[in-house]
Amino acid sequence: MIERADELMIAYQNGDDDALAGIYTLLKPALYSFIYRYTRDQQLSIDIVQDSFVKLQRYKHHYHPGKGKIKSYLFQIAYRLLIDKLNRRKKWQSFMPFLTPITKEELHHTDRLTIREAISNLPDKQRAVILLFYYHDMKHEEIAEILTIPKGTVKSRLHTAIQSLKVELEDDFNESRSL
Amino acid sequence: MNHDPFKKENHLRTKLDEYHLDIPDFQMKPKGKRWERIINFLASPAKDPLEPLVSTTAGFTVLKLAPIMGMAAISIIQLFFFL
CATH class of the missing domain: 1.10.1740.10 (RNA polymerase sigma factor, region 2, helix turn helix motif)
Known part of the structure; x- marks a missing residue:
């Protein structure tokens, strides 16, 4: 494509x-x-x-x-x-x-709301990196070019974003482990 | 080489995969329709700046008394300067 x-x-x-x-x-x-x-x-x-x-x-x-x-x-x-x-x-x-x-919020399934909220709660810079990497299959180099930041910064922001998301979704993680 | 940081994050991947979107149908914009967007911006609903005052009884009273108090204050200031 x-x-x-x-x-x-x-x-x-x-x-x-x-x-x-x-x-x-x-x-x-x-x-x-x-x-x-x-x-x-x-x-x-x-x-x-x-x-x-x-x-x-x-x-x-x-x-x-x-x-x-x-x-x-x-x-x-x-x-x-x-x-x-x-x-x-x-x-x-x-x-x-x-x-x-006034923004109109759409109603969605609770699970979806959780991941939506978790992504929205990420700092702007981390959010951009995780969205480009996960949902758009972009390489570190491409993300670095889009956001005009060094490749190393992309890696560190991605790592921090994953950790932050895990903290945000902590309850879900604990539930999944206990199952 | 791009190491995949999600390799061991199965649960996080599942959660991220749940975030689906419906893409609205909209056309490519022809060049130069800035006026239309200004009109849309002006016509979009906005918060009422007086809402916190109007929604409570105390606030409403303040709103009614504010002009009277203001006028009184201006009169006193004038008295100080001109008498």
Whole structure:
């Protein structure tokens, strides 16, 4: 699937505008799930995915296939947009706290809620690493590139995130051991 | 080489696998619809800044008395300066 997306991106760079729709179909679900699991805000996730593709169209010639996959490139764009947007949102919220939009929480199975909560409770930097590694099968190098951090930092954040998740889900772990 | 830190974490893997998502259906955005997003932002529901005051009796009384007290304070300040 990823190779196909890379091929489509090269075709898009060479002037095949229809290839963009193919890239969108292939990578939209992964990109949305990453942003949603990071923020748990549906509207923000949709905005970021759409903005990332707008940016991809605008800077399509900045992508070099030799440097990495289109998936990593797109995730990098999305992550930067997300961080900018969240920082801007934090600033606005500190100036005018009453303007905070009311978020609608979906109801889910208790178990799912637990893992959702546990992931949400992780510090931002650890959350990004664990989501990219576990749910998107990315290598340390790719994660380092997306988050613009050294590879060693990726490893240490991943290790810390796993430990934190185990602590958060401690009750579940104890239950599973006692069974 | 990427060592898999989840290799021995079977239970954690099971829990992480339970986190499923439904991907909403939305189209790729054509370039330049910033106005539409500003309108959506302005139209999105927001918290009422006066809610903590309106929801309790004491708060409501404060809200009613605040302008009177304010006016009284301004009058006193004026008396100090002009008399």
